[in-house]
Amino acid sequence: MRNLIVFLWRHNFFFLFLLLEALALLLVVNNNYYQRRVMINTTSDITGGMLSTVDEITAYVTLKNANQILSEENARLSNRLPSAYLRTDTAQFFVGDSLFRQQYQYISTTVISNTINRRNNYMKINKGRRHGLRPDMAVLAPNGVAGQIIEVSQNFSSVMSMLNSNTRINAKLKNSNQTGSMSWPGRDYRFGKLVDIPSHVSIHIGDTVVTSGYSHIFPEGQMLGTVEEFSPAPGDNFWEIKVRFSVDYNSLQYVYVVKNLMRDELLQLEKKQLTE
């Protein structure tokens, strides 16, 4: 026993290295596997508070630019208002007495930290549980999809960016309504990948790709990007499509969190379907 301790002590540099390196790698693996859970620790209000101070400074510097984006966006949003409402089918039966019922609620927030140069990118936004935000809500930039919330603390939320290997978004081609799955293959933050579009569908460069709305997270028809190039996936009857994102993820500042007011109802319906 004594010899063992002497041995360990003599090589303490090496053993301490092994210990710390193992600890670090354990953290990495856990972090990759249970990312959502571990994130609670890092969405802490301490680091969040500091980052939001930095953001206040940069926000002031870019105020002019931000104002312009906001006013452009206001105009766009006014045009889009009816799409936030679900038309209830009055031809069959009456539900209440309203023609439209609100399905999506938009909450504006500010991005306080954001990365684009990792394989798995996240951002933090300055609203949290206190403001009604919950995991799995959609996050939209003024001109397209930004990501989805994966963890909330009291005042801040962590958002899994579109630029994350775990992000899959139900997408469709706007003109043919063919649905597929949108993800980010890494490399370049300007381009994403759309798969699962059958190869008999004709595609053109420049076609618009939007969200399909099937996931109950993103409203239907949110801009994702445009087709940059496409080729048949090897050994497969599907296209592999390179999509240019409509959002510049390097300059995100103001984003909207989207609350689907009818999500619970839709999920319950699906649950019933499964149990029957």
Added chain:
Amino acid sequence: MLLTNILRFVAILLLQVLVFTNVGVSGYIYPAFYVYFILLLPFETVGWVLLLSAFAMGISVDLFTNSLGINAAAAVFTAFVRPAAIRILRSAREYEPGIAPSIKDLGFRWFFMYAMILILIHHTVLFLVEAFTFDDFLQTLRRILASSAVTLGLALIAQLLFVKQDKK
């Protein structure tokens, strides 16, 4: 000496998480400048202090960047190879107590080699652990080389700035 290093720890950490983390040029480059702290620890630093302070630096950066463990793993590895790197690099002067691993004490050539070796090792571990795969190694390699070059540049600039100050 201890106080200098603690102050340096805080200053470099803040610089890293508030400035350099946000300076992603073209998406490829992530200058992990905080490795400069490990480079500058005095020669007489005991092994376990070296490893623990590197771990503390790495994990602090991780907490700010949602990458738990990645920077810590790279930092600890860098601290582990540092004594070997110092042994391999010959210098005109003995590594006696009181002289620091800096351009001022050991010359530009020595510091350049020393910083380049350790920064390359650090970034290699960092980006490999981050990618967690050898797939598409060429892309990872490009990121390693580009980011290392930027970090090395920043380390040299920091050195030159401080050498100038000491002469005054």
